[in-house]
Amino acid sequence: MSTKKTLFDKVWDSHVVKHVEDGPDVLFIDRHLVHEVTSPVAFLGIKNRKSGVLFPNKTFATADHNTPTINQHLPVADPLSANQLKALEENAKEHGISHWGLGHEKNGIVHVVGPEYGITQPGATIVCGDSHTSTHGAFGAIAFGIGTSEVEMVLSTQCIMQPKPKKMRINVEGELNFGVTPKDVALYIISQLTTSGATGYFVEYAGDVFENMTMEGRMTVCNLSIEMGARGGMIAPDEKTFEYVKGREFTPTGAAWDKAMAYWKTLKTDEGAEFDKELTFSASDIEPMITYGTNPGMGMGISKSIPNAEDLEGGVATYKKSLGYMAFNEGEDMIGKPIDFVFIGSCTNGRIEDFRAFTSIVKGRKKADNVTAWLVPGSHKVESAIKEEGLLDILTEAGFELREPGCSACLAMNDDKVPAGKLAVSTSNRNFEGRQGPGSRTLLASPLVAAAAAVTGKVTDPRELMKELA
Amino acid sequence: MAYDKFEILNSTAVPLPIENVDTDQIIPARFLKATERKGFGDNLFRDWRYNGDNTPKSDFVLNNPTYSGKILVGGKNFGSGSSREHAAWAVYDYGFRCVISSFFADIFKGNCLNIGVLPVQVSPEFAAKVFAAIEADPNTEISVNLPEQTVTIVKTGEKESFDINGYKKQNMLNGFDDIDYLNNIKSEISEFAKELPL
Numbered sequence: 001m002s003t004k005k006t007l008f009d010k011v012w013d014s015h016v017v018k019h020v021e022d023g024p025d026v027l028f029i030d031r032h033l034v035h036e037v038t039s040p041v042a043f044l045g046i047k048n049r050k051s052g053v054l055f056p057n058k059t060f061a062t063a064d065h066n067t068p069t070i071n072q073h074l075p076v077a078d079p080l081s082a083n084q085l086k087a088l089e090e091n092a093k094e095h096g097i098s099h100w101g102l103g104h105e106k107n108g109i110v111h112v113v114g115p116e117y118g119i120t121q122p123g124a125t126i127v128c129g130d131s132h133t134s135t136h137g138a139f140g141a142i143a144f145g146i147g148t149s150e151v152e153m154v155l156s157t158q159c160i161m162q163p164k165p166k167k168m169r170i171n172v173e174g175e176l177n178f179g180v181t182p183k184d185v186a187l188y189i190i191s192q193l194t195t196s197g198a199t200g201y202f203v204e205y206a207g208d209v210f211e212n213m214t215m216e217g218r219m220t221v222c223n224l225s226i227e228m229g230a231r232g233g234m235i236a237p238d239e240k241t242f243e244y245v246k247g248r249e250f251t252p253t254g255a256a257w258d259k260a261m262a263y264w265k266t267l268k269t270d271e272g273a274e275f276d277k278e279l280t281f282s283a284s285d286i287e288p289m290i291t292y293g294t295n296p297g298m299g300m301g302i303s304k305s306i307p308n309a310e311d312l313e314g315g316v317a318t319y320k321k322s323l324g325y326m327a328f329n330e331g332e333d334m335i336g337k338p339i340d341f342v343f344i345g346s347c348t349n350g351r352i353e354d355f356r357a358f359t360s361i362v363k364g365r366k367k368a369d370n371v372t373a374w375l376v377p378g379s380h381k382v383e384s385a386i387k388e389e390g391l392l393d394i395l396t397e398a399g400f401e402l403r404e405p406g407c408s409a410c411l412a413m414n415d416d417k418v419p420a421g422k423l424a425v426s427t428s429n430r431n432f433e434g435r436q437g438p439g440s441r442t443l444l445a446s447p448l449v450a451a452a453a454a455v456t457g458k459v460t461d462p463r464e465l466m467k468e469l470a
Numbered sequence: 471m472a473y474d475k476f477e478i479l480n481s482t483a484v485p486l487p488i489e490n491v492d493t494d495q496i497i498p499a500r501f502l503k504a505t506e507r508k509g510f511g512d513n514l515f516r517d518w519r520y521n522g523d524n525t526p527k528s529d530f531v532l533n534n535p536t537y538s539g540k541i542l543v544g545g546k547n548f549g550s551g552s553s554r555e556h557a558a559w560a561v562y563d564y565g566f567r568c569v570i571s572s573f574f575a576d577i578f579k580g581n582c583l584n585i586g587v588l589p590v591q592v593s594p595e596f597a598a599k600v601f602a603a604i605e606a607d608p609n610t611e612i613s614v615n616l617p618e619q620t621v622t623i624v625k626t627g628e629k630e631s632f633d634i635n636g637y638k639k640q641n642m643l644n645g646f647d648d649i650d651y652l653n654n655i656k657s658e659i660s661e662f663a664k665e666l667p668l
Contacts, residue, residue: 017662018655023637026652028662038554040505051653054660066503080503087505123668131553131577147555147581149649157652159659162580163635195490196547199576229550231576252668263667295490295550318489318545411499411552420522432494432551434517 004273007236008167008202011142011267015125017159024161030124031141032059032154033110034097036066036088037413038129042151043091051156056096058158060119061088063101064109066413069376069403072102081414095155108379108405111135111347115219116381118248122237122264127154132347132429134225137234138218139241140267142202144232165231166200166276169269171207174283179463181357182217183349183427183446185209186224187289187299189281194314195297199229201277204269209283210235215244216353223348224429227296236268288462290334291431291444294322298431302449302461305333325433326441327421334443334459341424342373342454343436344447345403346410349427350378352385354447359391361451361465367399368457374416375400376408398455412437425453473586475645479568479614480624482539484531485604491544492551493578497560499552510556511563532564536608543600543612544571549578558582568614570621572597583638584647590614590621596630599623616642 005013017026039061046052053059066081076082085102092099100106106113111132114120120136126143127133129151136143150160170189190197203225210218218235225233242261245251252260287301300307306323308330309316323330344350344358355377367373375395377383383405386392392402409416410428412435418424420439427450431442445453448462455465501513518530526533542561548571549557558581561569567587572594582589592600603610603623611624616639622629634642641647652659 014667017659020637020651023635026655026659028659028666030666030668037502041507041555044506045649049649049653051649054656055663065499078503084503084505121668129553129555131551145553145577147553147558147577147584149555149581149584149647153649153652156649157656157659158663159652161648161651165576195550196573196575199547199573226551226577229547229575260668295492315489315545317487321488411494413499413502430492430494430551432492434498435494438498438517438522 004270006167006269006273006275007140007204007234007267008142009273011123011125012164020161024163026159026161027125029127029154029158029160030058031119031126033114033119033126033128033133034059034061034088034151035110035128035130036063036084038148039091039151040084040087041148042155043087045152046156049156053095053097053155055158059097059155060114061092061097061099062107062110062113063088065407065411067102067406068414069406069408069416072404076102105380108381109347109350109407111223112350112378112382115139116248116379118245118251121245121251121260122241123267127160131226132223134230134232135219135223135347137222137225137232138215139245140234140237140264142232142234145226165202167204168198168201168230168277168279169204169206169275171278171280172209172283173207173280174209176209176283177287179288179448179466180286181446181448182213182220184286184289186221187291187296187444188286190224190228190296191289191299192281193228193297195227195295196229198225201230203230203233205233205235207280211238214353215240216351219351220348224296227429237264288446288449290449290459292326292328292334294325294431294433296429296431296444298322299444302334302459305331335461337423337459339371339425339443339453339458340422341418342371342450343376343409343424343426343428344450345374345376345378345408346428347378348429349447350376350382352382354427355382355386355391357447358451359394361448361462362398362400362455363394365398365455367454370457371454373400373454374403374409376403377405379405409436411435412440425450425459473645473647476567476586476588476616476642478616479540480611481541482609483541483543483570483600483604483612484537484539485601486531486542486544487601489545490547490550493549493554493557494551496549496557497554502554502556507559509563510560511565514560514564537604540565540567541612541614542566542569543597543604544569546571546573546594548574550575553577555581555585558585558587562587570597570600583642586642586645588614588616588642590632592621592630592632599628
């Protein structure tokens with residue numbers, strides 16, 4: 001057997017407490033992120049089993065899924081949401097877990113605040129009861145979503161039991177075209193693999209495009225790994241990673257930093273290490289992307305037209321059901337379709353670089369009258385940066401308002417629901433039926449595409465509005 | 471929360487031949503606000519099952535009295551999307567003990583195994599036979615035999631074996647879960663934690 005290891009092998013193998021005969025590995029978890037929706041039943045479980053929390057300092061709680069994005073200083077109006085938020089607060093307090101609840105200055109979306117405060121580190125195993133935990137893979141961590149039973153396992157034993165996934169490497173080589181963002185790269189890969197093409201695998205992203213990408217861009221790409229079925233995705237840490245991590249609240253300092261750096265620098269795939277599957281794409285093939293159907297794999301270049309069912313693999317009936325829900329037809333162009341809502345935010349695209357990109361197009365233009373726009377920062381830290389960098393002034397001038405942080409319309413658990421039949425361009429991660437509210441229709445896209453739609457009131461190629469920037 | 475033991479399940483089945491059924495369809499996010507594991511079955515497939523005014527949609531299979539049983543047969547890539555275990559809870563709470571599909575999304579499959587719903591992955595050809603058998607006779611019985619790891623269309627005798635790792639199989643047969651296992655090796659885990667690279 002080869003002694004050459006992939007990045008994934010190195011991190012996984014060093015966290016295996018034991019292998020169960022004809023079964024899974026017992027995997028030790030370094031960082032456990034918790035939010036209000038998938039944790040209460042787990043806390044109830046440890047209460048019923050009287051098992052307690054083994055390492056409370058390795059779990060971090062924040063409220064995000066359920067929180068309102070306006071008037072956060074007022075009591076939460078929905079009694080069920082309020083009850084869930086209260087349960088998180090009480091559970092965290094009872095077990096000595098740090099809790100950044102609603103109104104806390106560090107509050108925000110769990111996958112946004114983790115990196116912001118240095119909880120996310122290279123080489124760590126990170127889990128959360130949320131499938132977009134894969135975001136943290138951007139730092140060379142193994143990070144993935146778990147179910148509530150597993151949340152209970154981590155609380156009571158700091159471990160979960162999982163078989164080691166297969167390994168896939170996805171390379172994107174060359175230079176990205178003008179107007180193409182990390183979101184487009186991810187949506188392109190998902191469109192090529194389909195929504196189940198990476199199921200059973202853990203992905204490493206490699207090649208020029210990811211090496212040249214910012215940390216926030218890498219987070220966007222890793223975030224969307226789950227949308228092609230992968231358990232998670234990761235990128236080898238480099239100088240950019242170390243620079244990002246350095247000096248944050250939970251980042252090691254002094255001798256501990258030196259020790260960490262020595263270890264983190266070993267975290268790359270050995271030359272000649274084997275993957276179960278390897279795919280290579282060319283950056284030059286990617287244009288700004290948009291989805292037209294009801295899963296994230298149903299995406300295409302914004303200038304293309306909706307594929308015909310017979311040109312696709314897979315079930316025709318399911319495809320037609322999907323287009324029927326969207327009220328689109330095969331062969332139609334997406335460009336020019338009138339839209340009703342724009343949502344910028346979420347753990348996918350709710351960071352400062354996303355707001356900078358959005359603002360770059362909005363600057364000097366006005367929000368279209370037919371558009372309701374929800375601009376939701378991923379955290380208070382992002383919110384502050386938007387204000388400090390002067391972006392808010394530009395957005396206000398253009399007729400936009402900034403809301404308060406949270407998951408918001410990405411999954412529409414709070415009041416930010418797109419009404420039935422309305423069409424939304426969203427920078428979030430899922431265009432499932434009803435995802436943004438019962439009957440809502442979602443087009444997933446980058447912050448640039450969202451901005452172009454917001455100011456024109458229809459699906460517009462952002463490159464048309466960026467010409468002066470070229 | 472250990473669950474009921476699973477050995478052999480003989481039951482009629484409910485067909486849902488749609489691909490890529492995501493967990494937002496199985497249970498929409500707005501029904502995830504409970505702090506206890508109760509009543510999720512009421513909202514299983516909520517938006518496919520009910521109109522906006524809460525009247526049942528007559529064309530949805532769960533509202534069709536012709537079909538019933540403890541087995542749900544889904545299309546390819548069943549349970550994709552969100553990791554919400556509430557989706558598996560909803561399936562269980564509604565009364566299903568087994569889901570058959572030609573392909574499962576990873577997290578959903580793991581969640582099912584953790585709560586005592588058996589995910590049975592069969593070949594696309596066998597899945598097509600199961601759908602056809604139910605369509606031909608909604609009362610057709612499917613037999614899922616965990617000790618033998620087989621699924622059989624009783625009427626025709628057509629049979630296929632399915633995979634499950636030995637550890638999970640024993641858990642399902644005995645109604646044990648991973649939490650029991652891990653709680654028993656806590657001291658080993660604490661020792662391990664001291665040896666981590668960082």
